[in-house]
Amino acid sequence: MFSLKFVDLVRIHVKAGHGGDGCVSFRREKFVPKGGPDGGNGGDGGSVIVEAAQNLLTLADYQYTRRFAAERGVSGSGALCYGANGKDLTIYVPCGTVVYDAGTDAPLADLVEPGDRCVVARGGRGGKGNAHFASSQRRAPRFSEKGEAGEERDITFELKMIADVALVGLPNAGKSSLLKAISNANPKIAGYPFTTLTPNLGVLAVDDQKIILADVPGLIEGAHENKGLGLYFLRHIERTRVNVHVLDLSEGNFDTIVNQWHVVLDEFRHYGAGLAERPGIIALNKVDLLSDAGVVRQLREFFAGKGLRAIVTSALRGDGIEDLIDEIVKVVRANPRPKGSYRLYDAPLDVDSISSGKPRIVKEDEGVYRVVHPRIEKAVARYDFSQEEAPLRLLRLLRQFKVEDLLEEAGAAAGDTVNIGETSFTFEPERAL
Ligand SMILES: Nc1nc2c(ncn2[C@@H]2O[C@H](COP(=O)(O)OP(=O)(O)OP(=O)(O)O)[C@@H](O)[C@H]2O)c(=O)[nH]1
Numbered sequence: 392m393f394s395l396k397f398v399d400l401v402r403i404h405v406k407a408g409h410g411g412d413g414c415v416s417f418r419r420e421k422f423v424p425k426g427g428p429d430g431g432n433g434g435d436g437g438s439v440i441v442e443a444a445q446n447l448l449t450l451a452d453y454q455y456t457r458r459f460a461a462e463r464g465v466s467g468s469g470a471l472c473y474g475a476n477g478k479d480l481t482i483y484v485p486c487g488t489v490v491y492d493a494g495t496d497a498p499l500a501d502l503v504e505p506g507d508r509c510v511v512a513r514g515g516r517g518g519k520g521n522a523h524f525a526s527s528q529r530r531a532p533r534f535s536e537k538g539e540a541g542e543e544r545d546i547t548f549e550l551k552m553i554a555d556v557a558l559v560g561l562p563n564a565g566k567s568s569l570l571k572a573i574s575n576a577n578p579k580i581a582g583y584p585f586t587t588l589t590p591n592l593g594v595l596a597v598d599d600q601k602i603i604l605a606d607v608p609g610l611i612e613g614a615h616e617n618k619g620l621g622l623y624f625l626r627h628i629e630r631t632r633v634n635v636h637v638l639d640l641s642e643g644n645f646d647t648i649v650n651q652w653h654v655v656l657d658e659f660r661h662y663g664a665g666l667a668e669r670p671g672i673i674a675l676n677k678v679d680l681l682s683d684a685g686v687v688r689q690l691r692e693f694f695a696g697k698g699l700r701a702i703v704t705s706a707l708r709g710d711g712i713e714d715l716i717d718e719i720v721k722v723v724r725a726n727p728r729p730k731g732s733y734r735l736y737d738a739p740l741d742v743d744s745i746s747s748g749k750p751r752i753v754k755e756d757e758g759v760y761r762v763v764h765p766r767i768e769k770a771v772a773r774y775d776f777s778q779e780e781a782p783l784r785l786l787r788l789l790r791q792f793k794v795e796d797l798l799e800e801a802g803a804a805a806g807d808t809v810n811i812g813e814t815s816f817t818f819e820p821e822r823a824l
C-alpha cells in the first residue's frame with residue numbers, strides 16, 4: 392500500500408567539520424637535550440554531501456531533523472602524528488531534488504539520477520603542525536596553524552517530483568479517484584473542487600518496473616499566474632513523461648468537455664517547460680453518468696485527430712481501468728526519461744560566498760586601500776601582532792577571502808597601504824607562507 396504525504400520544500404542547516412589544529416611539539420629523547428620540532432598536522436574536517444537515492448520519495452524526513460554536521464578533523468600531535476580526517480556526512484534525498492543556497496537562492500545542484508551528488512559544505516583544512524614551519528632560519532618554530540572552520544550554511548531542498556505520469560485536469564474531474572483505481576494510492580476523494588491540495592503519489596508496479604504516478608490539485612484558468620495555487624502544482628509536473636488528461640463526461644456536451652482539455656493545455660502553454668508538448672492520454676471519466684454514447688464517439692474521433700488515444704473510464708464502477716493502465720505503460724515505455732537531464736550547477740563553494748559575502752575594497756587615497764568585511768575586520772582586531780604567528784594567520788585569512796586578488800583588481804600595487812579596521816598593513820602580494 393502506497394500512500395505518501397508529499398513534502399516538497401524543506402530548509403536545513405549544514406555544517407562541515409572543523410579542521411584539526413596543528414600541534415606544537417618538540418622531540419624529546421634521552422641524550423638529545425633539544426630535539427627539533429615534531430608537531431604533526433591536524434586532519435581535514437569532513438564535508439557535507441547531498442546525494443540522490445532511488446528509494447526515497449519525499450523530503451518528509453527533513454521536517455524533523457534539520458541540522459546536520461560532519462565530523463571534525465582530529466588535531467595533530469607530537470612525534471609527527473597527523474590527525475585523522477573527519478568523516479564526510481552524506482544526506483540522502485529523493486531523485487528530483489534541487490538544492491539551493493537558502494541565503495542567496497542560488498541553485499547548487501539538480502540531483503536527478505540515483506547517485507548524483509554535490510558537496511554543500513566543505514570541511515575545514517587541518518592546520519599545519521610546527522614541524523611544517525621549520526626552516527634553516529627558523530629551527531624551532533613555537534607556533535602551529537589552527538584548523539580552518541568548516542563551511543556552514545542553510546540550504547533548501549525542493550523536490551520537483553519525478554513522477555512518470557501526472558493525472559491532470561480541472562477540479563473535481565476524478566483525478567484522485569483514478570489514481571486510486573490504478574495505483575493503490577489512497578488519496579482523499581470528495582465531491583467538491585480542490586479536495587487535493589498537495590499532490591498524491593502512487594506506484595504502479597508492472598513486471599519489475601515501477602511507474603510513479605501523481606495526481607495534482609485541480610487546474611483552473613489562470614493557473615500559470617498562480618490562480619488556485621497553480622504555479623505550486625505546475626512546477627511539480629515539469630518533469631513527468633506523460634500526462635493523463637482527466638475529463639469529466641458528466642458535463643454531457645461535446646464542446647464543454649473539449650473545453651476542459653483546452654483550459655489545461657492553455658495553462659501548460661503559458662507555463663512552458665515543455666508541458667504542453669508532452670505525450671498525453673485522455674481519460675474520459677465518469678462514463679457512468681453519461682447516457683449519450685454519441686458524445687463519447689465524437690470525442691474519441693476528435694482526440695484521435697490530435698493523435699491522442701481517449702479511454703473511457705469510470706473510476707467509480709471500474710470501467711476502462713485496465714485499458715488505461717495498459718495505455719499508460721505503453722506510453723511510458725515509449726518515452727524513456729531523457730538521459731543527462733541531471734545538471735550540477737557551478738556552485739560557488741568558496742567560504743566567502745557562503746556566509747559573509749565578498750569583501751569590498753575601497754580606494755581611500757592614492758596608494759591607500761581599505762578592506763571592508765565584518766569577519767576579516769573582527770579577526771584583525773583580535774590578532775596580537777607581537778606574536779610570531781599573527782602575520783601568517785592574517786595572510787591565510789586574506790587568502791581565504793581572495794583579498795589579494797581583489798586588491799590587485801582594484802589597482803593596488805606592492806608597497807601600497809591596506810587598512811583593515813583600525814590596523815594598517817603594507818600590501819605585499821604573493822608573499823610566500
Ligand atoms: N459517478 C462517478 N463519480 C466519480 C467518478 N470519478 C470520480 N467521481 C466523483 O467525483 C468527485 C471528485 O472526485 P475526485 O477524485 O476527488 O476528483 P479530483 O479531480 O481529484 O478533484 P480535486 O482534487 O478537487 O481537483 C467525487 O465525488 C468522486 O466520487 C466516476 O467515474 N463516476
Ligand SMILES: [Mg+2]
Pocket residue numbers: 566567568579586587606607608609
Ligand atoms: Mg483530487
